[in-house]
Structures are given as C-alpha cells and as structure tokens.
Amino acid sequence: MPSDVKRDPLRDIPHYLRVFQTHLGGRMYLIFALGLGAALAEGFGILMLLPLLQGLDGSGAEATTGVGKLLGELLAALGLGQSSVGVLLFIGAAFLLKGLFLFGSGAYRALLEAQLMREIKARLFDDYSRMSYRYYSSRNTGHFINVINGQANAFYIAFNAMMGLGSAVITTVIYLGLAFAVAWRFGLMALVIGVLLLLLFRALNRYVRELSRKSVTEHGHLAALLIQTLQAFKYLAATGQVGHFRTAVMGSIYRLTGYQARTGIAYSFTGAIREPLSVLFIIAIVVVQLVVLNQPLAPIMVSILLFHRGLGSVLGIQTAWQGTLGLVGSVEMVCDELAELARHREPDGPYQLGPLSRSIELRGVHFAYTPELGEVLKDVSLKIPIRQSVALVGESGAGKSTLVDILTLMLKPTQGQVLIDGMPGDRIQLASWRRQIGYVSQETVVFDDTIANNICLWEGDASRDPALLERVRQAARQAHIARFIESLPEGYASMVGDRGMRLSGGQRQRLFVARELFKQPNLLILDEATSALDSESEQAIQASIDALKGRITVVIIAHRLSTIRNVDYVYVFDQGSLVEQGPYQQLRDADDSRFRRMVAMQTL
Numbered sequence: 001m002p003s004d005v006k007r008d009p010l011r012d013i014p015h016y017l018r019v020f021q022t023h024l025g026g027r028m029y030l031i032f033a034l035g036l037g038a039a040l041a042e043g044f045g046i047l048m049l050l051p052l053l054q055g056l057d058g059s060g061a062e063a064t065t066g067v068g069k070l071l072g073e074l075l076a077a078l079g080l081g082q083s084s085v086g087v088l089l090f091i092g093a094a095f096l097l098k099g100l101f102l103f104g105s106g107a108y109r110a111l112l113e114a115q116l117m118r119e120i121k122a123r124l125f126d127d128y129s130r131m132s133y134r135y136y137s138s139r140n141t142g143h144f145i146n147v148i149n150g151q152a153n154a155f156y157i158a159f160n161a162m163m164g165l166g167s168a169v170i171t172t173v174i175y176l177g178l179a180f181a182v183a184w185r186f187g188l189m190a191l192v193i194g195v196l197l198l199l200l201f202r203a204l205n206r207y208v209r210e211l212s213r214k215s216v217t218e219h220g221h222l223a224a225l226l227i228q229t230l231q232a233f234k235y236l237a238a239t240g241q242v243g244h245f246r247t248a249v250m251g252s253i254y255r256l257t258g259y260q261a262r263t264g265i266a267y268s269f270t271g272a273i274r275e276p277l278s279v280l281f282i283i284a285i286v287v288v289q290l291v292v293l294n295q296p297l298a299p300i301m302v303s304i305l306l307f308h309r310g311l312g313s314v315l316g317i318q319t320a321w322q323g324t325l326g327l328v329g330s331v332e333m334v335c336d337e338l339a340e341l342a343r344h345r346e347p348d349g350p351y352q353l354g355p356l357s358r359s360i361e362l363r364g365v366h367f368a369y370t371p372e373l374g375e376v377l378k379d380v381s382l383k384i385p386i387r388q389s390v391a392l393v394g395e396s397g398a399g400k401s402t403l404v405d406i407l408t409l410m411l412k413p414t415q416g417q418v419l420i421d422g423m424p425g426d427r428i429q430l431a432s433w434r435r436q437i438g439y440v441s442q443e444t445v446v447f448d449d450t451i452a453n454n455i456c457l458w459e460g461d462a463s464r465d466p467a468l469l470e471r472v473r474q475a476a477r478q479a480h481i482a483r484f485i486e487s488l489p490e491g492y493a494s495m496v497g498d499r500g501m502r503l504s505g506g507q508r509q510r511l512f513v514a515r516e517l518f519k520q521p522n523l524l525i526l527d528e529a530t531s532a533l534d535s536e537s538e539q540a541i542q543a544s545i546d547a548l549k550g551r552i553t554v555v556i557i558a559h560r561l562s563t564i565r566n567v568d569y570v571y572v573f574d575q576g577s578l579v580e581q582g583p584y585q586q587l588r589d590a591d592d593s594r595f596r597r598m599v600a601m602q603t604l
C-alpha cells in the first residue's frame with residue numbers, strides 16, 4: 001500500500017502485524033503468549049495478597065465469598081491454608097515465574113529482531129541486485145542507502161514497539177480482568193478511566209504519526225544531498241560551490257531535527273504524565289472505595305495494586321502505540337520499496353546460454369526510455385558474427401550506449417528482438433549471458449580495495465596464490481598498467497582509495513581495462529575505453545585489443561575514429577537510426593559517405 005494512503009491508526013494494527021508476520025511467521029505470537037504468562041503469574045501473585053491481608057486484618061469472614069474464597073480453597077488444598085509464610089513463598093514463586101516469562105519473552109523478541117533485521121536487509125540487497133536498470137536510473141543513490149540503512153533499522157525497531165504494544169494490551173486485560181474479579185465496581189472505574197485516557201491521547205498519536213512520515217521523507221532527501229555533495233566534493237570545493245549544497249543540507253537538517261525534537265517532546269509528555277495521573281486516580285478510587293462504598297481494607301489494598309498496574313499498562317499501551325506510530329513511516333517505506341522492487345524486478349529467462357558460438361543480432365529494434373522522451377533507437381537491425389570486431393560511431397546522443405545496454409540485456413527493446421546465438425533475449429537466463437561479457441564503460445568502475453582485487457574481483461587471494469597473481473599481472477600488462485603497479489611500494493597489494501582516488505584518471509581507466517581483460521570475456525565492449533589516456537597508453541592498449549582480434553567478439557564505441565581503424569566493420573548512427581555500415585576502409589573511401597566526412601573532420 002503506498003505510504004501516502006491515509007490509514008486509521010487503530011484499524012492498521014492487523015495490517016502492521018501481517019507485515020511482520022510475512023517475514024517472521026506465526027511463531028512471533030509466542031512473544032504474546034510469554035507476555036500473557038508473565039501477566040498471569042504477576043496477577044496471581046498480587047491476588048495472593050488477598051488471603052494474606054485478610055488473615056492479618058482479621059477480616060477472614062470475607063474469604064467465604066468470590067475470589068478470596070477460591071484462593072483460600074486453593075491454599076487449603078496445597079496445605080498452606082494457615083501459613084502466612086507459606087503464602088508469602090507462594091507469592092515469591094509467582095513473581096519468580098513472572099521473571100522467567102519476561103526473560104523468555106525479551107530474549108525471544110531479541111532473536112526475532114535480529115532475524116527480521118537480517119531478513120529485511122538481505123532481501124532489500126537481493127532485490128536491489130535484481131532490480132531493472134530502468135528502476136535503478138529512476139532513483140538516486142541516497143534513496144537506496146536511506147532505505148537499506150536508516151529505514152530498515154527503524155523497521156525492526158517498529159517490530160519491537162509493536163510487540164511491546166501487544167504485551168501491554170495483554171497485561172492490561174489481565175489486570176483489569178482480575179480487578180473485576182476482586183471488586184467489579186473498581187474494575188469498572190479502572191476501565192472507564194483507561195478508555196478516557198486512550199481517547200485523550202488520540203490527537204497526540206495522529207501528530208506523532210504525521211511527524212514520522214515527514215521525518216522519513218526528509219531522511220531520504222538528506223541522504224541524497226550528502227551523497228551528491230561527497231561524490232562531487234572535489235569539483236564543488238575547487239570551484240567554491242559547496243555553499244549551494246550547504247544551504248540545502250542545513251535546511252534539511254533543521255527540518256529533520258525539528259521533527260525529531262517534536263516527537264521527543266510528545267514522548268516526554270506521555271512519560272511524565274504517567275505517574276501523577278496514576279497517583280491521582282488511585283487517591284480518587286481509594287476515597288470512593290473507603291468512604292462512599294465502605295469497603296473493607298484488604299480488597300482495597302489489592303485493588304490499589306491491581307489498579308496501579310492496570311493504569312500503568314494502559315499508559316504503556318499509549319506509549320507503545322505512540323512508539324509504533326513514530327516508526328510507521330519507515331515500515332510503510334520499506335513495504336512500498338519491496339513492492340516497487342517486485343514490480344521492477346529484471347525479468348529472467350529460463351535458457352542457459354553456452355559460450356557465444358555464432359552471433360549477436362538485433363532485429364528491428366526500437367527503444368524509448370519513456371514514451372514522452374521519444375525513441376532513442378529506431379528500427380535498428382544488425383548482426384555481429386563471433387570473433388568479429390565492430391565499431392559503433394555517431395554523434396553524441398545518437399544512441400550508441402543505449403544500444404550496448406540492449407546487447408547486455410540491461411534494457412529491453414520496446415519493439416523488435418535481440419538474439420544471442422539465435423536465442424531471443426527475453427528467453428535467456430541473464431547471468432549465463434552476462435558472465436561472458438567484459439564491459440569498459442565511460443564511467444570508470446574502481447572499488448576501494450587492493451589493485452589485485454580490483455583486477456580479479458576477489459576471485460582468490462593473489463598475495464598467496466602465485467598462479468592467480470600471474471594471471472592478474474598478465475591482464476595488467478595487456479592494459480599497460482603493470483609497470484606503474486610494480487613501481488608502487490606495495491605493488492598489487494596497494495589500496496586504490498575510494499573510487500580509485502589515489503590513481504590518476506588514466507590509471508583508473510587502465511585498471512578497469514585490466515579487470516575486463518582478466519575476465520577473458522567472449523564479448524568485450526569498450527565504450528570510450530581509451531578516451532582518458534595519453535597517446536602512448538592508448539596505442540599500447542589498442543595493440544592489446546587488436547591482439548584479441550579474431551579471438552573474441554569486440555564492440556567498440558569511440559569518438560576518436562583513429563582508434564577504430566583496425567575493426568572489421570563499422571556501424572554509423574544518427575539520431576537513433578543506423579545510417580551507414582561497412583568495413584572501415586570501404587566506408588572511408590566511399591564517395592559522399594557520412595563516415596568519410598566524419599573522418600575528414602577529425603584529421604583537419
């Protein structure tokens with residue numbers, strides 16, 4: 001259910017319970033059973049004061065009726081009828097039992113909380129790993145981090161609050177029930193007062209709930225701002241533009257802390273009002289019992305205790321409910337996100353593709369990111385036979401990267417088909433295809449780890465496995481970065497820093513190329529792979545890639561046309577359409593070809 005749907009707090013309880021039950025199963029209600037055990041044990045212990053006090057104040061005659069009589073009979077059957085010490089021991093045992101139940105309930109709750117946390121975070125991570133690229137690109141990183149960290153934590157805390165709420169309800173029912181059994185007039189008074197108190201707090205509940213929703217949205221906003229500022233730190237600092245973000249970040253921080261302070265004040269109000277309210281009502285009830293109803297002392301004493309506990313747990317319901325409401329925004333956000341992810345899961349096919357053996361083909365492919373933005377690929381048909389190298393060229397925005405995303409099955413054509421070895425893309429098990437792909441994209445992807453791990457992607461420990469280290473070295477040599485790495489004091493064990501901060505742009509790019517070559521892919525995609533390099537490195541990498549010619553299938557996107565001189569075939573794109581194709585020389589030599597003009601422009 002989307003979070004903007006307004007719910008009635010009380011009617012929502014079963015909804016929230018079902019949410020938690022989906023993840024933990026029916027056994028979570030064992031917490032309530034243990035809470036019930038604790039309340040019964042304590043209630044029984046308190047009731048035992050009745051025969052004890054009646055014995056002490058000489059009003060033994062009272063014990064001939066109602067609860068007192070029942071308890072008297074029970075004690076007599078246990079042989080404790082005349083023994084005050086025996087009754088006291090019985091009371092002690094009842095409270096010990098209560099302690100055991102409470103411990104059981106608390107410990108079990110802690111275990112379930114841990115399980116819930118594991119389950120939610122793991123599920124979100126898995127769903128994020130399988131989300132469609134379209135969904136990924138429709139959100140910002142801050143959103144994902146906020147949900148998987150902040151909101152998922154609040155989700156399990158909400159479970160704790162909800163279980164506290166259930167236990168408070170059970171305890172209240174037990175105390176009030178016992179209060180009815182001891183003195184029904186007293187029970188009635190306690191019930192009326194309890195209901196009045198809950199009504200009194202309704203407005204406060206609504207207020208806290210609204211604050212919770214606002215706070216969750218603001219958390220997401222702040223996370224997005226922080227991530228963007230940190231990612232663009234160097235640029236913003238060097239150009240003196242941090243100030244723009246600071247204003248937005250401070251605004252967000254002020255709003256967030258404002259919501260938190262107001263929620264805290266509401267909690268503090270309910271916490272503080274508990275004791276005085278309880279005492280005031282007790283005084284009132286004692287006066288009524290003693291003066292108006294002229295009741296004997298023993299039942300009044302027991303009534304006071306039960307009433308005190310009963311009122312305490314009514315207010316406990318309020319506090320727990322308020323606590324739950326303070327976190328429902330997070331529960332709703334996590335639920336909405338899981339539902340969104342289920343809707344945007346990348347569809348996987350059943351067919352396990354073997355190593356690429358024939359061709360990659362596009363038949364009449366059209367693609368639009370959204371209907372409003374229009375088509376970025378229009379009726380594209382092409383065939384890349386295996387072990388061929390092809391280049392995709394065209395002006396910026398012509399649709400080359402989008403076409404590559406279609407080849408890797410990250411994007412699905414809005415019309416037309418992709419065929420890998422003759423198998424339609426939507427029938428292919430994605431991992432079986434993507435395992436075969438090496439992809440050097442425009443944005444360098446470098447992880448905050450050692451150089452060796454950046455190349456072999458944790459396939460093993462290169463510092464202990466000489467064979468693995470040799471393969472890593474081989475890839476580094478092909479990417480023309482081995483000399484640099486080996487000149488570092490720690491060589492392949494050197495850390496590269498967050499997003500490869502300790503490397504130059506060109507070194508990052510070459511490290512990236514090394515990783516993709518290490519993988520020994522069947523299809524190597526190079527999207528502006530050598531654009532950040534000096535000519536010497538570019539030529540060296542070019543030579544390594546040329547050496548792969550005839551061994552693997554290579555798709556190159558390059559603006560610098562000199563880098564694609566050695567490819568087998570060239571496809572020229574213009575505004576999403578394939579406008580020319582042919583071998584490099586043939587296209588370059590053809591009279592009046594667009595490609596010829598493009599080459600001529602670059603050699604000016």
Ligand SMILES: Nc1ncnc2c1ncn2[C@@H]1O[C@H](COP(=O)(O)OP(=O)(O)OP(=O)(O)O)[C@@H](O)[C@H]1O
Pocket residue numbers: 137369370373376394395396397398399400401402403
């Ligand atoms: N995630 C996206 N959402 C909406 N539109 C997009 C998205 N990615 C790309 N586009 C649009 O699709 C069109 C083709 O973009 P694409 O990146 O495929 O072009 P390109 O030929 O690779 O360009 P360049 O050479 O500049 O990398 C562009 O008009 C671009 O604005």
